[in-house]
Each structure stands twice: as structure tokens, then as C-alpha cells.
Amino acid sequence: MWNYLPILQAAVDKIATTSAHPEDYIFIPFNEPDGGNWYPNWSTQKAQFLADWSAAYNTIQQVYASHGLGHAKIGGPGDSTWHADRTTDLLTYAKANNQLPDVFIWHELGTSNLGTFRGNVTQYRQILQNLGIADISVDITEYGMLRDMGVPGQLVQWLSMFEDEKVDAQTAYWNYAGNLNDNTSRNNGANGGWWMYKWYGDLAGSQTAKVTPPHLNVTDTLQGMAGVDTAKKKATVLLGGGSNNIALNVAGISTATFGTSVNVQVRQDRLNGTEGASLQPPVVLSTTATVVGGQISVTVPNSDRYSAYQVEITPATMAAQTAATDLVNTTEAENTTLTDATVYTQDPLRAWNTMASGGKDVGAFNKADSAATWTVNVPATGTYRLSVLAGANQNPGQHALFVDGAFNQLLKYSADLNWTYRGTTDATVNLTAGTHTLSVRASQDCTTVLPGADITLDRFDLYNITNGEQATYPAIDARLTGGATISTTGAASLSGSAGATFFASAAETGYYDVTTQFQTTGASTLGLSVNGRSVQLPAATTAGTWNATARVFLPQGVNELVVTAPNGAAATSITTIRGAAQKASDADTTNVYRALADTLPLAGTAVVQTVAAGSNGSPDTSGTVKDVGFIGNGAGNTLSIPRPTGFGAGDYQLVIAAANADKSNSINYNPQVISRFLNITETGAGTTTASFRHNYAWNSFWDKTIPLSLATSGGTLVLGNPTAFTPDINNVALAKFVAGTPTIAPGS
Incomplete structure (x- = not known):
């Protein structure tokens, strides 16, 4: 304790002297002071804590005063749980000493807090009133348990509660750094938690509407929140946490805003594991309703307590999307026919568990006859994507997929944090119309267990992608800037600097046809920005309805698409598609240069390594997976990518399949993971730096897509880092950002 104040002083001084906005910081001098390593015994340590509060408070204020910055904002106490007695004592003391916190902070953790939080806030506000203290805003700086993170049906309960009480809150940080507290997946990807927060963020600008759930202040029950955006003519309800169909009654619908007939669209956001890649949540219900007495009723189909739903109500004059039909089968692993494997119940009341789809999963899948077998009914002959939700424990692994016994x-599988920290693995399968038997097995020959086969299986989803992976993002769901507005038809009216931002999710890295649908009253040219990079679209020469398409190389995961129309246009939607034609562009060597890292020029300590068995990396012609390690930690230790003919100056995407399992010594329950950095230097031009988050194992490779704007006609790309080691690299691909020439055609 003796050196805390000097450390506090130095930290605050750094903010005061180096931040461009020191007035925006809130300093929290104590984290969980009620914990065992601080002041757990209030009866004997209260006086010490109050004295220490004064010392910390005064130190912070003195630093700001010495720099002429005025009052420094301070938050506290930061208790690990709600304490009415400690709260009362601190506020009484702080008021008497003119040391009240600017933000009042505590934590809401555990499984019961979804039922007790509102009562805690009520008690807190009553304490303020009793002490004659003006309102001090609340910030819950840690909420939720491991079981809640990445789970839409859990997160919606927390968000509804905080929105209802109008407090700020941040999730707890339980695992690895680099994935927004378990709410993003791998590199650049969205899991179910990401979409839940995205939906919540989309309510910005709306007027909060009152929501009455069946049971208030009861843990793990159906809860929700709602907002009305009159400018967009859209009402949104976010709800989830129950396990039955949801009877939703909506009142107060203004016919002046919505008309007498409305579209009702429901999207489902499913649990898809922490490292699972979730695409745009599908429409599961699309219908119309007549507004009677300002009210409508709709039944939201639901049987999954881990799912959340977005219900959008818009005027019937706006275009409506139909319900998705691409998911033709979903089967829980525990409901398959199992051989030599064990079903485990993942009890949702265990706070330190990660949730399993359906509440159960299948493990002990580690013997030569271990198998999970199920039947699917395929509606048409074509191409299908099998997505397996599974957990690989700190190492990648392999299973054999059998179709109809062959x-x-x-x-x-990529490595995961553990058996229950799940991710998705996809495979493309050609199937004929009719019934088929699919089987995932731990052995290909029924004798030899595949390397890393001891993987937990959770769910199998089968999607029809015969016509390509397609998604449409309507303008009504875009985020508008610069004065953009939504018309009565649901189009985004753009002119000047106005823009509409869409968030498109790609199932895999590669070329997609990105089509912007828009209308003009005369000649006009749209601007399209993809992840901050401009794509030149052709002009519409006359008034009409148009589709402008560019074939763009997108990274797997979330992509930000911004549409502008300086001369005016109405953007109705953006559609993305990846199918046979787009995959052919991937394979066209005039568009994409690919190479295994071990075939590229090395320098210094960079060395080719044979990767441990079970790897998900790309093998060489002998079937052996290799990578290049010990790149960096010295300017001369490099891997080089010579640019082939035809890859001159211009915009590119560099895709690097990399592994990084670097960690430092443990400090607490959070693994001390290390991000590694890679410099890509174009000989004769500049350097681009990319970061690579920890991905659990040195033989597990994730694709990282790095945007490059190359300036020379053929300067070699040199990969390295003069001060630290880079990740290990299995293969690389250099792709032209846009393949071919964008086109424009009349739309419908």
C-alpha cells in the first residue's frame, strides 16, 4: 500500500499532460475495495477506507489543478457487489468533505443479479434522497458472467435492465484480450453477442418505449426493450430469454407515422459460440398487420432461451424481406445417434460455464468408433454448407465427414480456448434432393483416431448455397449520417455528404459481388466505401432504378459499406453474393497470387518448420503442413513475397494464414496473451503494420486480411518486425481489391 499514491499521481499526470481530452476521463481509484485484498471488513476497516478515499481523491484533484485543468472526474467506490451500508457511509463522508464521486460505481455479477439489480438502484436513489444529495449517475463497470457473454438471450436481459434504469454499464472481462469480452469471433468476425450489441446500438436516436415483460426482476426470463424512431418511421423491439413462442402486443402505434397497415419483420440471433462466425441474423417471420386502435399483436416463433429477436415495425409502403429458407436442417449434437461419445449437460445456472446450444453438448469423442450420425432432408439437388459448432481444447483437430456411409x-477445426469455448467449422457438400445420412466420426478408417479428434460437438447446421451465399441489407437498417433521411418507401435519400452505412457479414474470405440498389431522378454517381476504401462505381446516366455491382475481395466477418451520392440518389439496399462465379475469380491467377510460406524467400533467422499433427493449415504436395517461424526480432529476419507480373500499383488485400499462441507469465485468471505485429514493407515504397491476436495454438491458423495500397510496379513485399517476433505464417494470398470492372444495369 505504501507506494499507491505515487503510482496514482504518475498515472493521472500522464493523462493530464498527454491526452488531447483530459476533461473526458473518469478516474476510478479503487476496484472492488470490498474484496479480500482491500477493505473486506467494513466494521473494522471503514475508517481506513474513508481516509484512503480522501487521499486518493485529493491526489487526483491536485494533479489536475497543477496543470490548470480544473475538476477531475472521479468514479467510485467500485464495489464488487451492491452494499447499502458502505454506500451510505461513503456518500455521507464524501458529502461532508466535498469529495463526492462524479459517477457512482459498483459491479453486478453472478446469476441472481438479473433479479436484484432494479431493487439495488432503487435503494441507491433513496439513499441519495435521504442524504439530500443531487442525482449522481450510475455506471456498472462490470456486469454478467462467463455464461452470459456472446449469448444473445442472456445479453438482452442485461441490456433491457440497464436501459430501463438509464444507467451505463460495461461487461466483465473473463477470458482472453482481443475479442470484446467474448463478443466477437476470431479475426474480424461477429458472433451472436456482436449482433445483439449491434442491434442495441442501432436504437440510437430512438425514443425509448415502455416494455412490460411477463415477469420483472426474475433471473433468466423473457425480457425486452423497445424504441421508436419517427424519423425512420420504424419501431423496434429487442427481446429474448424465454423458451416459448412470444405473444407481443404493441400499443401506441401512430397512424400519422406508420399508416394503418404495417410490415412486421422478425430476425433471430442465435447462440453460435464465442468463436463462432454468425452471419446476418435471418428473417424468421415476415408479415403484415392492420393497426386497430393504435395496436397490433404478433406471435414471435421461439423455442430457444439462448436466442434474441429483433422485431421491426415499418409502414406497409416500405419493402419487406421474406423469411429466410437457406437453413434446411439444424440438429443438436445430443440429438444425433451417438457411438462411443457422451452427452454433457451445460447447466446455465453455473456462472463460470459457457453456454451450449440446446443446453447440452457431446464430448469424450476420442475413440476410433466415436461418431455422431443424423439424417437430413434436402429440398433440391445442389451445393450445401455444413456448419459445425464445436470446441477444440487449445489445439486444432480433425474429424471425418461421411455422407450416406461414404x-x-x-x-x-481451429483451436479454441477450451472444449466449451466453441467456434464454427464449415464444409461444402454436394447433395441430391431427398434424404441423406450425415456422420461426423473421430476416425476415417474406423481404426486410427484422427489427430485432435477429442472435440466437443454442439450443433450441426446445413445451408443451401446452390445459388451462392446471399444477403440483403435494407436501407431502413442502415446508419444514416450527414442529413440522410428515410423515405416512405424505405429508401435512404442521399445528397452532398450524406451517407448510409451498412454492416455486411461474409461467410468466408474471397470475392463477393456487392450490389447497391438505388434510384435517381437524373444522372448521378454513387460513392461506395468498403472498409474505408473507395470503390469506383459507374454513373447512372438518366433517371431510373439501378443496380451498381462491384466484385470486391472481402475478409471473412464484418465489413463496413458506406454509400454516398453527392449529386443525389435514393439507396434502397445493398446485396452481397458469393457463389461459383465469385469463387472462380478467387481461383483466377490474374486476380489472386497464392503461395505456401515455405516456398517463399527467407532471410536471417526465418526458418521453415513442420507443423504438429492435426493442424488446419494448408499442406504441401506431400500432405505435410509447414510454416515459417522466427520471422522478426531483428531487421534482417524476413519472409518475402515477390510480386508476379500483372500485380502492379493499386489496391490489394493481403491474406496471411497465421498462428500466434504467445503468452506471458500468468498474473490472474485472465491469460496474459500477447498480440504479435507484422510489418509489410513494399520495396521502394511504404510500410503497413498489422496486428495478430492470440489464437490458442502454434499449429492453428487463422486468416488475417490486410488492406494494402501498393505504389510501385512490382516492388517485393518484405514481411518482418525489427523489434519483436511476428506470428508464424503458413500461406499467403495477394488479391486485387476489385476484380474486373464494376457494372451498372437497370434494376426492378
């Missing part, structure tokens, strides 16, 4: 292909 070996089809190996499933290669």
Missing part, C-alpha cells in the same frame, strides 16, 4: 472429406 467418406466425403476431413473437417479441420
Whole structure:
């Protein structure tokens, strides 16, 4: 304790002297002071804590005063749980000494807090009133348990509660750094939690509407929140946490805003594991309703307590999307026919568990006859994507996929944090119309267990992608800037600097046809920005309805698409598609240069390594997976990518399949993971730096897409880092950002 104040002083001084906005910081001098390592015994340590509060408070204020910055904002006490007695004592003392916190802070953790939080806030506000203290805003700086993170049906309960009480809150940080507290997946990806927060963020600008759930202040029950955006003519309800169909009654619908008939669209956001890649949540219900007495009723189809739903109500004059039909089968692993494997119940009341789809999963899948077998009914002959939700424990692994009793292909899983910290693995399968038997097995030959086969299986989803992976993002869901407005037809009216931002999710890295649908009253040219990079679209020469399409190389995961129209236009939607034509562009060597890292020029300590068995990396012609390690930690230790003919100056995407399992010594329950950095230097031009988050194992490779704007006609790309080691690299791909020439055609 003796050196805390000097450390506090130095930290605050750094903010005061180096931040461009020191007035925006809130300093929290104590974290969980009620914990065992601080002041757990209030009866004997209260006086010490109050004295220490004064010392910390005064130190912070003195630093700001010495720099002429005025009052420094201070938050506290930061208790690990709500304490009415400690709160009363601190506020009484702080008021008497003119040391009241600017923000009042405590934590809401555990499984019961969804039922007790509102009562705690009521008690807090009563304490303020009793002491004659003006309102001090609340910030819950840690909420939720491991079981809640990444789970839409859990997160919606927390968000509804905080929105209802109008307090700020931040999730607890339980695992690895680099994935927004378990609410994003791998590199650049969205899981179910990401979409839940995205939906919540989309309510910005709305007027909060009152929501009455069946049971208030009861843990793990149906809860929700709602907002009305009159400018967009859209009402949104976010709800989830129950396990039955939801009877939703909506009152107060203004016919002046919505008309007498409305579209009702429901999207489902499912639990898809922490490292699972979730695409745009599908429409599960699309219908119309007549407004009677300002009210409508709709039944939201639901049987999954871990899902959340977005219900959008818009005027019937706006275009409506139909319900998705691409998911043709979903089967829980525990409901398959199992051989030599064990079903485990993942009790949702265990706070330190990660949730499983359906509440159960299948493990002990580590013997030569271990298998999970199920039947699917395929509606049409075509191409299908099998997505397996599974957990690989700190190492990648493999399973054999059998179709109708015949070996089809190996499933290669990326490493995960543990058996229940799940991710998705996809495989493309050609199937004929009718019934088929699918089987995932730990052995290909029924004798030899595949490397890393001890993987937890959670759910199998089968999607029809015969016509390509397609998604449409309507303008009504775009985020508008610069004065953009939504018309009565649901189009975004753009002119000047106005823009509409869409968030498109790609199932895999590669070329997609990105089509912007828009209308003009005369000649006009749209601007399209993809992840901050401009794509030149052709002009519409006359008034009409148009589709402007560019074939753009997108990274797997979330992509930000911004549409502008300086001369005016009405953007109705953006559609993305990846199918056979787009994959052919991937394979066209005039568009994409690919190479295994071990075939590229090395320098210094960079060395080719044979990767441990079970890897998901790309093998060489002998079937051996290799990578290049010990790149960096010295300017001469490099891997080089010579640019082939035809890859001159211009915009590119560099895709690097990399592994990084670097960690430092443990400090607490959070693994001390290390991000590694890679410099890409174009010989004769500049350097781009990319970061690579920890991905659990040195033989597990994730694709990282790095945007490059190359300035020379053929300068070699040199990969390295003069001061630290880079990740290990299995393969690289240099892709032209846009393939071919964008086109424009009349739309419908």
C-alpha cells in the first residue's frame, strides 16, 4: 500500500499532460475495495477506507489543478457487489468533505443479479434522497458472467435492465484480450453477442418505449426493450430469454407515422459460440398487420432461451424481406445417434460455464468408433454448407465427414480456448434432393483416431448455397449520417455528404459481388466505401432504378459499406453474393497470387518448420503442413513475397494464414496473451503494420486480411518486425481489391 499514491499521481499526470481530452476521463481509484485484498471488513476497516478515499481523491484533484485543468472526474467506490451500508457511509463522508464521486460505481455479477439489480438502484436513489444529495449517475463497470457473454438471450436481459434504469454499464472481462469480452469471433468476425450489441446500438436516436415483460426482476426470463424512431418511421423491439413462442402486443402505434397497415419483420440471433462466425441474423417471420386502435399483436416463433429477436415495425409502403429458407436442417449434437461419445449437460445456472446450444453438448469423442450420425432432408439437388459448432481444447483437430456411409472429406477445426469455448467449422457438400445420412466420426478408417479428434460437438447446421451465399441489407437498417433521411418507401435519400452505412457479414474470405440498389431522378454517381476504401462505381446516366455491382475481395466477418451520392440518389439496399462465379475469380491467377510460406524467400533467422499433427493449415504436395517461424526480432529476419507480373500499383488485400499462441507469465485468471505485429514493407515504397491476436495454438491458423495500397510496379513485399517476433505464417494470398470492372444495369 505504501507506494499507491505515487503510482496514482504518475498515472493521472500522464493523462493530464498527454491526452488531447483530459476533461473526458473518469478516474476510478479503487476496484472492488470490498474484496479480500482491500477493505473486506467494513466494521473494522471503514475508517481506513474513508481516509484512503480522501487521499486518493485529493491526489487526483491536485494533479489536475497543477496543470490548470480544473475538476477531475472521479468514479467510485467500485464495489464488487451492491452494499447499502458502505454506500451510505461513503456518500455521507464524501458529502461532508466535498469529495463526492462524479459517477457512482459498483459491479453486478453472478446469476441472481438479473433479479436484484432494479431493487439495488432503487435503494441507491433513496439513499441519495435521504442524504439530500443531487442525482449522481450510475455506471456498472462490470456486469454478467462467463455464461452470459456472446449469448444473445442472456445479453438482452442485461441490456433491457440497464436501459430501463438509464444507467451505463460495461461487461466483465473473463477470458482472453482481443475479442470484446467474448463478443466477437476470431479475426474480424461477429458472433451472436456482436449482433445483439449491434442491434442495441442501432436504437440510437430512438425514443425509448415502455416494455412490460411477463415477469420483472426474475433471473433468466423473457425480457425486452423497445424504441421508436419517427424519423425512420420504424419501431423496434429487442427481446429474448424465454423458451416459448412470444405473444407481443404493441400499443401506441401512430397512424400519422406508420399508416394503418404495417410490415412486421422478425430476425433471430442465435447462440453460435464465442468463436463462432454468425452471419446476418435471418428473417424468421415476415408479415403484415392492420393497426386497430393504435395496436397490433404478433406471435414471435421461439423455442430457444439462448436466442434474441429483433422485431421491426415499418409502414406497409416500405419493402419487406421474406423469411429466410437457406437453413434446411439444424440438429443438436445430443440429438444425433451417438457411438462411443457422451452427452454433457451445460447447466446455465453455473456462472463460470459457457453456454451450449440446446443446453447440452457431446464430448469424450476420442475413440476410433466415436461418431455422431443424423439424417437430413434436402429440398433440391445442389451445393450445401455444413456448419459445425464445436470446441477444440487449445489445439486444432480433425474429424471425418461421411455422407450416406461414404467418406466425403476431413473437417479441420481451429483451436479454441477450451472444449466449451466453441467456434464454427464449415464444409461444402454436394447433395441430391431427398434424404441423406450425415456422420461426423473421430476416425476415417474406423481404426486410427484422427489427430485432435477429442472435440466437443454442439450443433450441426446445413445451408443451401446452390445459388451462392446471399444477403440483403435494407436501407431502413442502415446508419444514416450527414442529413440522410428515410423515405416512405424505405429508401435512404442521399445528397452532398450524406451517407448510409451498412454492416455486411461474409461467410468466408474471397470475392463477393456487392450490389447497391438505388434510384435517381437524373444522372448521378454513387460513392461506395468498403472498409474505408473507395470503390469506383459507374454513373447512372438518366433517371431510373439501378443496380451498381462491384466484385470486391472481402475478409471473412464484418465489413463496413458506406454509400454516398453527392449529386443525389435514393439507396434502397445493398446485396452481397458469393457463389461459383465469385469463387472462380478467387481461383483466377490474374486476380489472386497464392503461395505456401515455405516456398517463399527467407532471410536471417526465418526458418521453415513442420507443423504438429492435426493442424488446419494448408499442406504441401506431400500432405505435410509447414510454416515459417522466427520471422522478426531483428531487421534482417524476413519472409518475402515477390510480386508476379500483372500485380502492379493499386489496391490489394493481403491474406496471411497465421498462428500466434504467445503468452506471458500468468498474473490472474485472465491469460496474459500477447498480440504479435507484422510489418509489410513494399520495396521502394511504404510500410503497413498489422496486428495478430492470440489464437490458442502454434499449429492453428487463422486468416488475417490486410488492406494494402501498393505504389510501385512490382516492388517485393518484405514481411518482418525489427523489434519483436511476428506470428508464424503458413500461406499467403495477394488479391486485387476489385476484380474486373464494376457494372451498372437497370434494376426492378
